Amino acid sequence: MGNKPTIAISxxxxxxxxxxxxxxxxxxxxxxxxxxxxxxxxDYVIVNTCSFIGxxxxxxxxxxxxLARADKKIIVTGCMVQHDWLQGGNLLDELPEAVATVGTGDxxxxxxxxxxxxxxxxxxxxxxxxxxxxxxxxxxYRTTTEGVAYLRVAEGCDYRCAFCIIPSLRxxxxxxxxxxxxxxxxxxxxxGVQELILISQITTNYGLDLYGEPKLAELLRALGEVDIPWxxxxxxxxxxxxxKVIEAIRETPNVLxxxxxxxxxxxxxxxxxxxxxxxxxxxxxxxxxxKTAIPNAVLRTTFIVGFPGETEEQFTxxxxxxxxxxxxxxxxxxxxxxxxxxxxxxxxxxxESVMDSRRERLMLAQQPISExxxxxxxxxxxxxxxxxxxxxxxxxxxxxxxxxxxVDGLVYVTGEAILGSIVPVRITSADVYDLYGEIV
Numbered sequence: 001m002g003n004k005p006t007i008a009i010s011x012x013x014x015x016x017x018x019x020x021x022x023x024x025x026x027x028x029x030x031x032x033x034x035x036x037x038x039x040x041x042x043d044y045v046i047v048n049t050c051s052f053i054g055x056x057x058x059x060x061x062x063x064x065x066x067l068a069r070a071d072k073k074i075i076v077t078g079c080m081v082q083h084d085w086l087q088g089g090n091l092l093d094e095l096p097e098a099v100a101t102v103g104t105g106d107x108x109x110x111x112x113x114x115x116x117x118x119x120x121x122x123x124x125x126x127x128x129x130x131x132x133x134x135x136x137x138x139x140x141y142r143t144t145t146e147g148v149a150y151l152r153v154a155e156g157c158d159y160r161c162a163f164c165i166i167p168s169l170r171x172x173x174x175x176x177x178x179x180x181x182x183x184x185x186x187x188x189x190x191x192g193v194q195e196l197i198l199i200s201q202i203t204t205n206y207g208l209d210l211y212g213e214p215k216l217a218e219l220l221r222a223l224g225e226v227d228i229p230w231x232x233x234x235x236x237x238x239x240x241x242x243x244k245v246i247e248a249i250r251e252t253p254n255v256l257x258x259x260x261x262x263x264x265x266x267x268x269x270x271x272x273x274x275x276x277x278x279x280x281x282x283x284x285x286x287x288x289x290x291k292t293a294i295p296n297a298v299l300r301t302t303f304i305v306g307f308p309g310e311t312e313e314q315f316t317x318x319x320x321x322x323x324x325x326x327x328x329x330x331x332x333x334x335x336x337x338x339x340x341x342x343x344x345x346x347x348x349x350x351x352e353s354v355m356d357s358r359r360e361r362l363m364l365a366q367q368p369i370s371e372x373x374x375x376x377x378x379x380x381x382x383x384x385x386x387x388x389x390x391x392x393x394x395x396x397x398x399x400x401x402x403x404x405x406x407v408d409g410l411v412y413v414t415g416e417a418i419l420g421s422i423v424p425v426r427i428t429s430a431d432v433y434d435l436y437g438e439i440v
Contacts (some may be wrong), residue, residue: 005043006034012060013050014198015150015163015330021048024110025408026139031111044073049080053336068097077102082169085126092122104170128310130171146420147194153181162275162343175210178222185226186429194385203233204240204287217248224252234260239287245294256401258298265312266321270307280407285324300329306355307335308346315358322365328373329408331365332359367432374430381440384425386417415439
């Protein structure tokens with residue numbers, strides 16, 4: 001490695017950030033840098049930050065301050081850098097320990113940035129309007145478990161939801177070609193990947209910018225020819241689940257009938273205030289259409305409670321909506337006012353205590369539904385992707401097709417299996433979040 005410095009990456013935020021981190025790692029390794037997982041022994045620490053909501057931004061700030069106290073040279077990358085730049089800030093001025101800041105559209109320049117730092121420069125590499133999207137030719141070093149990989153099909157977003165800062169941080173939607181995505185999927189299959197998770201801001205809009213119309217159905221059918229057992233789709237706006245897309249999900253054997261639907265609310269007035277794409281159209285029909293077309297569909301969704309002006313009646317509408325449709329998995333966030341969004345200046349804020357109470361009530365309403373769904377698995381034999389082993393007990397930990405990484409439950413398994421393999425497991429018990437079973 002010569003005299004090149006050692007570099008560590010601290011990854012924060014979503015799976016889109018993770019892919020950025022993986023590409024930076026790949027580029028650094030290709031350039032001959034030593035990459036260490038232990039920040040203590042690294043000459044530089046790259047902190048890939050998140051700035052989606054206040055809590056995520058605070059985690060990024062806390063991480064930076066902790067490294068600064070440890071007298072580390074810090075390269076700050078990602079969404080918080082872009083957000084700070086948009087607000088007229090300069091993290092290089094605010095954090096003396098920072099030797100460089102790199103925006104969301106510039107992570108592919110990481111080797112050049114470090115070369116400049118080594119020459120004694122402090123570097124600010126931030127594109128005002130991010131346009132870059134990595135393809136299968138950019139080096140990548142995966143940080144997920146052996147059997148799992150995320151595959152970004154598009155970057156950015158053309159919608160302007162009132163609460164969301166992402167379009168400002170990531171730019172407008174830009175899709176990769178079907179050929180490029182399939183090529184990367186084949187590369188990942190050759191690495192032994194068993195589960196491929198397709199991600200973008202709005203995956204059901206995939207291809208609209210490139211082909212003039214959404215091409216998710218065509219993409220799924222093309223990926224059906226790749227030797228990967230599980231293909232999972234994240235962030236499917238329900239209005240984009242057209243009969244053509246639903247048919248592709250149903251007819252492509254390795255595409256899981258798992259749909260992550262970021263609904264955010266159910267009440268038409270709140271949806272209009274949020275500037276959601278369906279502008280308050282009733283969601284009941286959409287959900288029922290999906291269930292009818294894909295009877296074995298596993299539905300996950302997320303909601304925001306406490307959006308400015310949300311009344312108790314509107315929250316009750318959401319509560320009843322969740323109880324009526326019995327989603328498999330539900331995530332709930334309290335509204336976070338983000339500078340740079342149209343909702344930031346809205347009056348009629350819901351008190352934090354009320355938001356917290358509504359979040360708890362919605363989660364409590366979902367718990368018996370989730371437990372009932374899990375209990376229905378008891379006695380069945382299901383395929384489980386084995387991802388971890390508890391070295392003390394020898395117990396294996398994995399996920400069934402019903403569970404997506406990090407956001408859903410786990411399956412705790414007795415028996416022997418190779419990490420990264422998919423094995424049949426008989427489910428013997430279940431609780432609200434997790435399943436327990438033994439290898440058949």
